[in-house]
Amino acid sequence: MKLSKERYPVSVLKEVQDSIDVRPEYQRPLVWTLKQKRLLIDSILRGYDVPKMYWHRQPDEEQFEFHVVDGQQRLTTIWEFCNDGFALPKDSDPVDGISTAKLKYSGFNTELKKRLHLYSFDVVIVEEAIQNDEEDEVREMFLRLQNGTTLKAQEKRNAMTGRMRAFVKEVAQHPFFESCKFSNTRFTYDHIAAQMTCLELAGEPVSLRDSDLNKMYAEQTDFDPKGNVAKKVRRTLDYLTQAFPEHTRELERYNAVTLYSLASSLIDNYVHQGTEKKLADWFIAFETERRADMEKDEDSRDVQLVEYQRLTSYSTDAAESLAKRLEHMQRRFFLAAPDIELVDPTRIFSEAQRLAIYRRDGARCQLRIKCDGSEKLKWNNWHADHKVPHSAGGKTTVENGQVACPDCNFAKGAVG
Template identity: 30%
Template sequence: MKVEQRLWTIEKLIGLKAEINLNPAWQRGPAWKDARRVLLIDSILRDMDVPKIYLRKLPAGGLFKYEAVDGQQRLRAIWDFAAAPIAADKSKAFALNSPDALPPVGGCAIAGKTLAKLEKPLSDRFKAFKIGVGEIVESTNDEITVLFARLQMGMPLNPAELRNADLGPMRNVIQLMATSHEFFTGTRIKDDRTRHFDFATYAFAIGASNGTRDMKSPDLRELQREYNAKPMDEITALSAKVGAALNILAEVDQETGYRIIRKWIFVDLLLLIMQYQAAGKAIDITRFTIAYDAFEERRQQYTSEPDLLLNGRRRDAAPNDRALYDYLYAFRTEGAKAASLQKRNKALAKFFRRVEVR
């Protein structure tokens, strides 16, 4: 890897906006809250040091000249502060609002002001401010992954973001599933900080292991790296298996009265669907949805007091109460452990006994 150190003005970075990709596939989207964006701009106006930005130089002829390896949030905040106001997007041309009014800079007020409303000496100071830029002129994908992980140690990424940054064919296939499959395009699961990628990774882990493998964050990352080294036809076959199960879940999610937004419900239902499909059984969407609704209604009713399910004299006692108790009790150990997954799968199957097409 070869990195050349630069000092670029904010004015130059603004001029390069169209040439810098802030969202390479392995990066996260906007994550900074308003207070942090304001703090950055306030620091710049006061001539304080701000962390260096790392930009990877891309081959000539592409849509972008650079992609952001580190500093995405800082660049976005700078560009948004300098942007023209857009009525439908309050993040653009934001004002320097803070719970505690910001003190003046050099006798000039900044509190509550946008860039356009700052006095000219301050707006000129903002544009002339120099930021350290590490321009990565030679690198491999593996080197970028290592650099990205090291740079984030000051503010750790969540496990899904680290997996998303682990470049390779398996990551690319998971990302494609997370961004294009109808389950994720229609879900109510918010895609905050790569949550769709996280859920899709769990789907691939279930498909690869059939619930026989632990699914904690290190396990998922290890699995992703294992598949990165496998032939593409194996990755494609796994993707087809996952996609077929998600097709069923997408239809169920649109029909049910209990939208699928909880991670372990998502995982447990997918495992059950994959087992039916592996046995060559076609699932009746209506029957499966009815079974899921009945299960989920009961689960929500007793999730905080599962021991009540053992009282067979209750007025609402039902044949599958013991199975529901076993399902809920399995979470007393770690939900990501293979033993818990298998116990839940065995219990859940009792609620879905006649859901195949007849």
């Protein structure tokens, strides 16, 4: 990694805004308060030392010439102030006898503008990283430079390298999150997406604390975004999006992960096609009942709802809490929807069943999607197919089985 140092006066920083990306994917969102922004402008006017910035030079074909590694808040504050985005406080002390109280940039006289424009920042330029390991160094630099600031755990994970980080970033863009009440402030969607992925990896309720998610990111750097776990996460979120196609205020941070676990279990173990509306109607009714119960006097409240409420308030990311909340949701949901059937636990036809199906169907394909069924199939070149799909409640029985040639069976899967 090659570093060089340059000096940029504020007057130049104003002009090069379009060539600087302050939000590369590893950066955190803008978090400075108005007080912090005002303090920076006041420090510049008084000539106080402000920490240097770090920029990463990009290849010529990229949209931006630089990505900001460190200095995001300072840069955006300068640009915002110079566009009259905020005023200095009413109790600001004069700068060399010049009052700055309640002034915006447009209210500055020539002397104040000169002080602002001529103030120069030291900028360390990280030259273009060609190799992947050099790009990793840039991310490591970002984490180290932020070490003394209040980065949230998910903001740190967002700057980590590896396929797990990339997969969580992808999942965080899923439309389901737009249906939730909570916003993506400081990578909240990424945090919830990481928890959902962690649950799917484990296949059961597990601890979802920051330390557990950090471990997942570290151990799953080679995570397969096309593997079974990734497919299951997407499939479950697709199901939830069908259940909640519009913004739903009942979808809070504390219940989104538990609801995901319930949906994931439905997909794995039950005939779930067409149950999306049932789940949504039940969930909204459940949340309405829970909120109404909280308004009752203590002696009149539902004991089970009191316990559920306690579990959503304390140790919410602990394995035991997640398991008990899921158990509570499952019990109430299946009481409200008793007609939902379990899928047949046996998915694969036995050799005896296969032989019976093969003889009954005369070794000829019954699907006839890609073929006409006239050719007699050899024993080592056919599939035993469920007439009623297993996922739709079809049983793994000879009666529900049929001979299918590989081409037709694959075509059936593609269209259904």
